[in-house]
Amino acid sequence: ETGVTQTPRHLVMGMTNKKSLKCEQHLGHNAMYWYKQSAKKPLELMFVYSLEERVENNSVPSRFSPECPNSSHLFLHLHTLQPEDSALYLCASSQVPSGGADEQYFGPGTRLTVT
């Protein structure tokens, strides 16, 4: 496996369910990110982990709970979601500091539908 992988690719869950999204990066990066992408809206940064420590929260509702057990893995635990949480959830990684562009490498995303 190369790059950034995410599972599952598609998820349908009820508002009372609990589920987790998984992200794994094989690039040796030291920072990982969760983004929410809704139709025709800018990417919304949810969480940032740098060197396995959370450095950004951006006032995300507590029904979203991140976990970063090591520099290669990132999870997003979901519980009691709302229909407006339906979106594409993207994971990304980067190397910071890089001395250059610090470009982020994205996974293919998890398409989440809350019913």
Add this chain to the structure above:
Amino acid sequence: GQNIDQPTEMTATEGAIVQINCTYQTSGFNGLFWYQQHAGEAPTFLSYNVLDGLEEKGRFSSFLSRSKGYSYLLLKELQMKDSASYLCAVLDSNYQLIWGAGTKLIIKP
């Protein structure tokens, strides 16, 4: 507040040239990125500008004017596979990426 503006949608013809504009108002500036995102796929990095001027990479070029808060992505010799969304993002003074909503580019034969 911080703001990135880019057109919602553009249409161009195969073989032609298209310019996608991006204007920004951010607290500080540490570089501007362009990403390409095909439908249902991950965004992929295209270019990074931190100094004024034009950066060329094959059929794609990106321009930056920091004094005007303006950038554009120029795509030449358009191919059908260039149909995608193009995302503009600025790294602000806190090294946080501020994203535009993206421009959906439709290429017609």
